[in-house]
Every structure is written in C-alpha cells, then in structure tokens.
Amino acid sequence: MAQYTSASTALAVIRLRNPPVNALSLPVLQALEDGLKRADADPSVKAIMICGENGKFSAGADIQGFSLPKTRGISLGHFVSLIERCEKPVVAAIEGVALGGGLEVALGCHYRVAHVKARMGLPEVTIGLLPGGEGTQRLPRLIGVPAALDIITTGRHIPATEALKLGLVDEVVEENTIEAAIRLANKVIGQPLEPRRLSLRPVPKLPNMEAFLSEALVKLKKQARRYLAPELCFQAVRAATELPFADGVRKERELFNVLLTSGQAQALQYAFFAERAVQKWTTPHGSSWQNASPQPIHKAAVIGLGTMGRGIVTSLVKASIPVVALEQNLEYLNTGRKAVMLLLEREAMKMEQGAQTLDFHNPARLQFTVDFDALRDVDLVIEAVFENMPLKKEIFQKLSRICKPAAFLCTNTSALNIDEIASATSRPQQVVGTHFFSPAHIMRLLEIIYGHHTSPTAIATAVQLGKVLKKVGVVVGNCFGFAGNRMMFPYVEQAVFLLEEGSRPEAVDQVLEDFGFKIGPFRMSDLAGLDVAWRSRKGRGLAGDSVPPGTPARQRHGRRYSPLPDLLCENGRFGQKTGKGWYQYEKAGGRTAKPDPWLHNVLTQYRDTHHIKTRFIDQEEILERCLFSLINEGFDILAEGIASGPEHLDVIYIHGYGWPKHRGGPMFYASTVGLPRVLAKLQRYSEAHPDVPALRPSTFLKKLVAVGNPPLKEWMSYLSRPSNKL
Numbered sequence: 001m002a003q004y005t006s007a008s009t010a011l012a013v014i015r016l017r018n019p020p021v022n023a024l025s026l027p028v029l030q031a032l033e034d035g036l037k038r039a040d041a042d043p044s045v046k047a048i049m050i051c052g053e054n055g056k057f058s059a060g061a062d063i064q065g066f067s068l069p070k071t072r073g074i075s076l077g078h079f080v081s082l083i084e085r086c087e088k089p090v091v092a093a094i095e096g097v098a099l100g101g102g103l104e105v106a107l108g109c110h111y112r113v114a115h116v117k118a119r120m121g122l123p124e125v126t127i128g129l130l131p132g133g134e135g136t137q138r139l140p141r142l143i144g145v146p147a148a149l150d151i152i153t154t155g156r157h158i159p160a161t162e163a164l165k166l167g168l169v170d171e172v173v174e175e176n177t178i179e180a181a182i183r184l185a186n187k188v189i190g191q192p193l194e195p196r197r198l199s200l201r202p203v204p205k206l207p208n209m210e211a212f213l214s215e216a217l218v219k220l221k222k223q224a225r226r227y228l229a230p231e232l233c234f235q236a237v238r239a240a241t242e243l244p245f246a247d248g249v250r251k252e253r254e255l256f257n258v259l260l261t262s263g264q265a266q267a268l269q270y271a272f273f274a275e276r277a278v279q280k281w282t283t284p285h286g287s288s289w290q291n292a293s294p295q296p297i298h299k300a301a302v303i304g305l306g307t308m309g310r311g312i313v314t315s316l317v318k319a320s321i322p323v324v325a326l327e328q329n330l331e332y333l334n335t336g337r338k339a340v341m342l343l344l345e346r347e348a349m350k351m352e353q354g355a356q357t358l359d360f361h362n363p364a365r366l367q368f369t370v371d372f373d374a375l376r377d378v379d380l381v382i383e384a385v386f387e388n389m390p391l392k393k394e395i396f397q398k399l400s401r402i403c404k405p406a407a408f409l410c411t412n413t414s415a416l417n418i419d420e421i422a423s424a425t426s427r428p429q430q431v432v433g434t435h436f437f438s439p440a441h442i443m444r445l446l447e448i449i450y451g452h453h454t455s456p457t458a459i460a461t462a463v464q465l466g467k468v469l470k471k472v473g474v475v476v477g478n479c480f481g482f483a484g485n486r487m488m489f490p491y492v493e494q495a496v497f498l499l500e501e502g503s504r505p506e507a508v509d510q511v512l513e514d515f516g517f518k519i520g521p522f523r524m525s526d527l528a529g530l531d532v533a534w535r536s537r538k539g540r541g542l543a544g545d546s547v548p549p550g551t552p553a554r555q556r557h558g559r560r561y562s563p564l565p566d567l568l569c570e571n572g573r574f575g576q577k578t579g580k581g582w583y584q585y586e587k588a589g590g591r592t593a594k595p596d597p598w599l600h601n602v603l604t605q606y607r608d609t610h611h612i613k614t615r616f617i618d619q620e621e622i623l624e625r626c627l628f629s630l631i632n633e634g635f636d637i638l639a640e641g642i643a644s645g646p647e648h649l650d651v652i653y654i655h656g657y658g659w660p661k662h663r664g665g666p667m668f669y670a671s672t673v674g675l676p677r678v679l680a681k682l683q684r685y686s687e688a689h690p691d692v693p694a695l696r697p698s699t700f701l702k703k704l705v706a707v708g709n710p711p712l713k714e715w716m717s718y719l720s721r722p723s724n725k726l
C-alpha cells in the first residue's frame with residue numbers, strides 16, 4: 001500500500017503502491033502516515049522522499065471509495081498536514097501523474113521534482129467535487145490566485161514544463177526523477193523548512209483582487225451552466241484570499257461536504273467509471289475485449305467528403321494515420337478537399353498552441369483521389385456517403401473486389417442495417433458499422449456496430465481505432481437506429497406529439513434545456529436538418545407518395561403518427577440551412593432561433609383540422625414524456641442484448657447526444673428517479689395515449705420493478721438470457 005525503504009542511511013523512501021494508478025485509498029494513506037512516523041522517529045534519517053510505484057505518483061483519492069461509508073469523515077488534509085509538519089525535508093518525486101489528492105500530497109511536501117512527461121492537476125471538479133485535501137488553500141499560496149483558480153475550476157491536466165513555469169514544481173528532469181529527487185533531498189538537508197511550508201505562506205496579493213475575482217466568477221457561472229462544482233471550487237479559492245489557512249480549510253471542508261452529498265458528484269463519478277466500463281466490450285455471442293486482438297491500421301481511406309467524411313478525414317490525420325480521401329467526381333473532390341484543408345488548418349492552429357504540429361500537406365499522409373484503385377493497399381476503409389442503402393451496397397461490392405483481403409470495411413451510418421450492407425461483400429466478417437457524430441473531428445462518441453458475421457477482430461480493431469482517434473467507442477448490436485438513435489426516435493416523437501396537443505417548440509426546448517441538454521429537440525432538429533429524417537420516412541413508406549391512399553393523416557401501421565415534420569419539409573423548411581424550420585432564423589445558415597408566428601398559426605390550424613382539443617401541458621409532463629419514452633426504449637435495447645449494459649447507453653447519451661453529464665445518462669437518471677416512479681408514469685401516459693407504443697412500459701422495466709427496484713449495477717443479472725434479435 002505504501003512501501004518504506006531507504007535510499008541511503010540518511011534518506012527514507014515512501015513509495016505509494018496501489019495499482020494501477022496508486023489511488024489514495026485509506027490503507028495507502030495509513031501506510032503513508034506510518035512511514036512518516038517511522039522516518040521521523042529514526043535519528044539516522046535526515047530526509048524523506050515520496051514517490052509512486054510503476055512510474056506514477058498518484059491519480060488521487062480512490063474515487064470508488066467515496067461511496068464507502070468507512071472512508072467518510074477521514075480527511076485527506078490530515079495526511080497532507082502531517083507531511084508538511086515533518087521536521088525533516090520531504091521531497092515529492094513526480095512521475096506519470098500527480099492528480100487530485102496525489103497533487104495535494106505533493107503540495108504537502110517541502111520540495112517537488114517532476115519528470116518532463118509528468119502531468120499534474122486537480123481534476124476533482126470534473127467528478128463533481130473540489131480538491132478536499134487542502135489543495136484549494138495551498139495551491140493559491142504557491143502559484144497565485146489566477147493560475148490556481150484556472151487549475152482548480154477547469155480540472156485540466158498541466159504538463160511538467162508548464163508546472164515549472166508556474167512554480168508548482170522546483171525542478172523538471174528528463175532522466176531519472178527518483179535520482180534527481182534524492183540529489184535534491186541530500187542538498188536541502190539542514191535547510192530551514194518554515195519557508196517551504198505552504199500553509200504558513202500568505203496568498204500572493206493582486207492589486208485588483210476583488211475585481212479579478214468578480215470578473216472570474218461571472219465568466220465561470222456562464223461556462224459552468226448547471227454544474228455545481230466549479231462555483232464551489234471558486235468559493236473555496238476565494239476563502240483562501242480572505243481567511244487564515246485554518247479557517248480556509250474549514251470552509252473547504254464545508255463546501256466539499258455539500259458537493260460530496262450532491263447528486264451531481266455521484267452522477268459524474270458514475271460517468272467516469274461508465275466510460276471505462278464500456279471499453280471492456282462483450283457481445284451476446286461470447287466475444288469480448290479479452291479474446292479479440294485489434295489489427296494495426298497503418299493506412300486508412302474515407303469515401304465521401306460530405307460533412308461527415310470531412311470530419312472523419314480530419315480525425316484520422318490528427319491521429320497521424322495516413323489517409324486516402326475519395327470522392328465520386330473531381331468537382332466534389334475539390335469542394336471536399338478545400339473543406340478538409342480548412343478544418344485541418346484550424347486544428348493545426350489549436351494544436352500549435354499546445355506546441356504540437358499537424359502534418360497534412362504531405363501527400364503520403366493525405367491523398368485526395370477519385371480512383372478506387374488507390375484503396376488497394378489500405379488497412380481500413382470508412383465509407384461515409386449519404387444514407388442510401390443501394391448506394392452503400394454498390395460501394396461495398398466495389399470495395400470487396402478492390403481492397404486487400406485483410407482490409408476492414410466500415411460504414412458510417414446512423415441507422416441502416418449493417419448485415420444488408422455486409423451482404424454486398426464477400427467478407428462480411430470484416431464489415432463493421434462506425435457511427436460517427438457530427439462534427440466528427442470534435443464529437444467524442446463512436447458507436448461501433450457489429451453485424452451477424454462481424455468478427456471479434458473487426459470489432460476490436462474498430463474499438464482500437466476509436467481509442468487512437470481519442471473517441472469513446474461503444475460497441476452495440478445491429479438494429480434500426482442502433483442504440484443512440486433508436487432511443488432518440490421516441491424522444492423526438494413525443495416532442496412533436498406535445499406540439500399537436502397544445503405545446504410550442506420553444507416551451508418544449510426550454511424544459512429540456514433547463515434539465516441540462518445543450519439544445520432541446522426542436523433546436524436540435526433545425527441544426528441537423530429536417531430533410532434527413534424526411535428522406536428516411538419517405539424511404540420507409542411513412543411520408544410522401546409512398547403512403548397508400550386512404551391512410552389516415554395521423555396514423556401509420558395502426559399507431560399514432562404526426563405529419564407535422566413532413567408538413568414543414570413540404571414547405572421547404574429544413575431548419576437552419578434554409579433559415580426556417582421549427583423556428584425562424586435571421587438568414588439561411590443563421591443560428592439565432594426565434595419563435596415563429598407562422599408555425600404557431602400552422603399549429604392552431606392543424607389542431608382545428610384534426611379536431612385536437614388544445615390543452616395546457618405543464619413542464620413535468622413535457623419532461624417525463626420525452627425522457628421516459630427514451631428510457632423505456634433503453635430498457636428494450638438492454639433486454640434484446642443490443643447494448644450490454646446501462647452504462648453503454650449512458651455513455652452514448654453523454655458523448656453523442658448532449659445529455660447533461662451531471663445527470664449521469666438516461667439509465668442512471670432513471671435509477672435516481674426510481675424505477676417504480678418511471679413505470680407508474682409510463683403506465684399513466686400509455687393509458688392516455690394507447691396508440692403510442694413508445695409509452696407502453698418495457699417488459700424489462702416491469703420486471704426490475706417487480707423484483708424490487710435493484711441498483712443499476714445489478715440490472716443485467718435479471719435478464720435470463722440476453723439475445724441479439726438478429
């Protein structure tokens with residue numbers, strides 16, 4: 001847990017030991033205390049060094065431990081103070097990471113030496129907390145208020161070189177950090193320790209501290225939106241500027257306890273582990289991350305340079321994977337090339353600020369072509385043409401002929417059947433769905449869809465590709481809309497039904513934005529373009545000429561249907577790109593949504609035509625119908641084995657659909673509301689709308705309620721045998 005050794009008779013070494021990241025669990029901290037006492041009591045020991053095992057100092061407090069009752073009330077600050085009060089110099093040797101409590105331990109030390117590749121930071125804010133080991137009081141004393149406030153309220157990891165400039169560390173070394181720390185420890189033996197004890201230092205003054213803090217708070221509130229932790233972090237740092245150290249520490253603890261017991265901290269910590277859990281993918285057929293090895297991707301190709309293709313090319317170039325970008329003709333190729341170059345130039349500028357470079361002018365790294373023959377030697381192709389099954393099949397047939405046998409063939413689709421696409425090839429085991437989210441070079445989610453024949457190697461390779469592209473890959477089964485969009489359909493459907501019954505787009509959006517979504521469903525549809533879904537509905541016989549004559553306007557296949565979105569499209573209202581959709585915009589391509597009297601009139605006429613009695617719909621009903629129908633679909637997806645756990649759906653929603661992370665994702669949210677309540681509400685709404693299948697409670701949800709509303713992590717054990725429907 002923490003190993004006590006000696007580097008020489010005069011130097012004691014305490015090595016934090018808790019693989020994989022030396023998290024500061026209670027036993028680790030107790031062993032650290034024992035080590036300090038032993039070193040203090042040994043007259044031959046003249047200095048102490050603290051380091052971490054396996055090239056990592058420490059990733060901070062054990063996040064799992066926050067939920068353990070026995071660790072409550074034990075303050076990390078106690079251990080940090082013990083280090084600082086030591087009568088012998090204590091040197092931190094920082095390798096790998098010193099994050100959160102790990103950095104706070106280092107701040108208790110009298111000196112800090114870091115390896116040049118080490119990263120430091122106080123990321124507690126990202127898991128809904130504040131640095132509760134006196135970090136909010138020590139850091140401003142060491143590096144000043146502006147830098148400390150930035151590090152504490154953003155949680156960003158800073159590289160060792162920046163840490164040196166800020167004065168956070170005393171030395172940065174390129175070689176052996178431990179040896180450098182030993183050298184420093186030997187050098188400082190006998191020197192006075194008072195000036196090195198941060199708790200005794202004043203916070204460096206700013207001529208305009210009050211103005212600085214007020215301005216910083218305004219900025220922070222704007223960025224933090226509905227997140228509690230950033231503002232409480234701010235208050236703790238402000239306390240450091242106003243109060244003596246001990247009172248500041250009391251304030252820090254008080255604020256920490258507010259956050260610790262907040263639902264936000266629990267949701268954010270759940271999200272942290274969910275993101276890691278989805279990397280350990282499994283399928284109902286028994287393949288998993290443990291029994292599949294990814295193949296290396298030395299060269300890739302992207303077909304189609306529309307919005308998605310451009311983003312995907314940019315992502316690949318950023319990840320240093322050589323790319324061949326292919327379009328169907330020279331005109332499209334030139335337009336696509338210009339757009340890609342623009343994106344890459346912007347990305348290069350961002351990266352240069354972080355001292356990295358992006359090499360995209362070299363044709364060996366990025367080649368534009370209209371010739372399929374250029375794909376002969378690539379290891380993986382991502383087809384990103386628009387959603388048209390015959391076109392995709394034609395392309396896959398060609399790829400199957402041209403690409404080398406080992407090449408993986410990926411399709412970027414948001415809903416289409418992977419098996420049907422794979423059937424056009426002679427290698428369905430190499431075909432995998434890679435659903436990117438727009439803008440593809442920015443959005444972190446990558447939905448990875450396996451078909452009936454997709455090999456475990458192909459899945460593992462797509463997952464590995466996701467990692468290399470710095471995305472969160474979530475493996476799901478094949479069904480219409482996969483996991484994310486399949487859950488989105490009932491959500492959007494409810495939003496439109498609410499308009500039919502009496503609500504307005506701005507009212508529905510407001511409720512969902514107050515809940516924490518970045519944008520509500522109507523603003524989202526306007527942004528994405530209403531024509532995409534219209535084309536899909538026409539293709540599925542739900543809209544346009546393919547609807548059989550005599551079909552009731554508000555019914556399809558025996559269930560309720562709203563033709564309102566079709567009506568907008570028929571009027572050329574495709575959203576932002578046409579300047580009109582569910583809202584009106586200042587111009588085509590404009591971004592400022594304004595409520596539109598035209599739409600309000602259309603809604604009134606529509607209700608009159610269809611004899612719908614307008615009623616007032618309160619916020620609770622708006623929220624519940626939209627969210628609970630989405631969650632209900634999630635339970636069906638779990639029951640069918642399309643996703644292997646609720647965490648998968650939550651990660652998809654957080655990283656692909658703007659679900660507020662501080663609410664942990666839809667399935668986590670359902671668990672916090674309580675499944676009996678979700679079920680009761682769905683039952684009530686379903687009785688009121690019997691022709692809406694999405695409101696009919698899922699059998700799996702009913703089962704979970706019947707067995708007593710078990711915690712989320714136990715849900716999957718109540719499925720007797722998950723089976724992929726396909």
Ligand SMILES: C/C=C(\C)C(=O)SCCNC(=O)CCNC(=O)[C@H](O)C(C)(C)COP(=O)(O)OP(=O)(O)OC[C@H]1O[C@@H](n2cnc3c(N)ncnc32)[C@H](O)[C@@H]1OP(=O)(O)O
Nearest residue numbers: 021023059060061062063064099100101123124132133276
């Ligand atoms: C008050 C609060 C105080 C004082 C705190 O200190 S709160 C904790 C603050 N620290 C953090 O938030 C750091 C969280 N960890 C990370 O950012 C990253 O894990 C990492 C940068 C340290 C390493 O990243 P990477 O190399 O990509 O590896 P993983 O993220 O996959 O992590 C490996 C496994 O370690 C587990 N882990 C990581 N940090 C912690 C932690 N602080 N407590 C408990 N467990 C932690 C992580 O879940 C992975 O576990 P497995 O999935 O392999 O089981």
